[in-house]
Amino acid sequence: MEERLVGATGLRVSAVGLGTLTWSRDTDEHEAAEQLRDFVDAGGTLLDTAASYADGAAEELIGHLLRTTVPRDDVVLCTKAGVRHGAGGRVVDASRGALLSSLDGSLERLGTDHVDLWLVQTPDPRTPLAETVGALEHALGSGRARYVGLSNHAGWQTARAATLLGPGRLAAVEVEYSLLQRGVEREVLPAATDLGVGVLAWSPLGRGVLTGKYRRSVPADSRAASAHLAGFVEPYLGRDAGPVVEALVTAAEGLQRTPLEVALGWVLGRPQVASAVVGARTAAQLRAALTAQTALPEAITAALDEVSAPAVGYPERR
Structure with a gap:
């Protein structure tokens, strides 16, 4: 598998990353172990998780697999902090104390003294960004994280944090x-x-919709049929997604590839994208991404760009 540098750093990751959102919930230990073995055997390195996934159980499972299935040094381990589930539901807390406590818990569950990449999972409007960045600085200085970053933050927040x-x-x-x-x-x-x-890039397959499996109906074993993930997929099942999916399927047929391959190839062809993080419920689903041919002809990329172009107005475009 192709290996890429992350931005201007020396951190190298596999072009396809392995996401673990469903681990310890929809993906059991047996399936997770098979996924991880297949991933590493294919040259994959980026293993992406979060303290909030299955309330920490995904990290616990990863820690177990890094002791029993693949060596810790074979993966670039990325985890995230700043979201937890309390009695009242989802809680966002990117304060210094909460982030560093979360990191300590992640390291214990993962069974390691450091993560390769540590991210703040989502913006916290109640905490000054400077305080959040201070936690990132402390993680770097203490050696508990080799590299740090943000997840799901706006452009201005990214620029401010970098400054x-x-x-x-x-x-x-x-x-x-x-x-x-x-x-x-x-x-x-x-x-x-x-x-x-x-x-x-997380969810490079449009939460599964870009595989084409939802064109006619919702498969009984899909995320959209799952009680806890249906709401995650639903936004992309409406009329707006239809023309994009159909254009993708047409392109895939013309190239004699699968929609998954073309969708993944489009993302990996975008500037600055180091890795596309794919989450699969089963090992069979993951293998399709690991063996994908991702390079796309320029004409296909241009056509997909046009049909999927986002609405842009002032001040980005005048």
């Missing part, structure tokens, strides 16, 4: 990016490009 940290210290931003979600092109990607920050 506060200093040149070259904000390594990455992880954002949703696919043919069905191109909002990051307005400000986040230009900021990342200018600052030398690498981009990790």
Whole structure:
């Protein structure tokens, strides 16, 4: 598998990353172990998780697998902090204390003394960004994180955090990016490009919709049929997504490839994208991404760009 640098740093990751959102919930230990073995055997390195995934159980499972299935040094371990689930539901807390406590918990669950990349999972409007950045600085200084970054933050937040940290210290931003979600092109990607920050694209397959499996109906074993993930997929099942999916399927047929391959190839062809993080429920689903041919002809890329172009207005376009 192709290996890429993350922005202007020396951190190298596989072009396809392995996401673990469903681990310990929809993906059991047996399936997770098979996924991880297949991933590493294919040359994959970026293993992406978060303290909030399955309330920490995903990290616990990863820690177990790094002791029993693949060596810790074979993966670039990325985790995220800043979101937890309390009695009242989802809680966002990117304060210094909460972030550093979360990191300590992640390291214990993962069974390691450091993570390779540590990200703040989402913006916290109640905490000053300078305080959040201070936690990132402390994680770097203490050696508990080798590189740091942000996830799901706006362009101005990315630029401000990079300024506060200093040149070259904000390594990455992880954002949703696919043919069905191109909002990051307005400000986040230009900021990342200018600052030398690498981009990790989560849900490059449009939450599964860009595989084409939802064109006619909702499969019974799909995420859209799952009680806890249906709301995650639903935004991309409406009329707006239809023309994009149909154009993708047409392109795939013309290239004699699958829609998954073309969708993944489109994301990996975008500037600053270091890795496309793919989450699969089963090992069979993951293998399709690991063996994908991702290079696309320029004419196909241009056609997909046109049909999926996001609405852009003032001040990005005048």
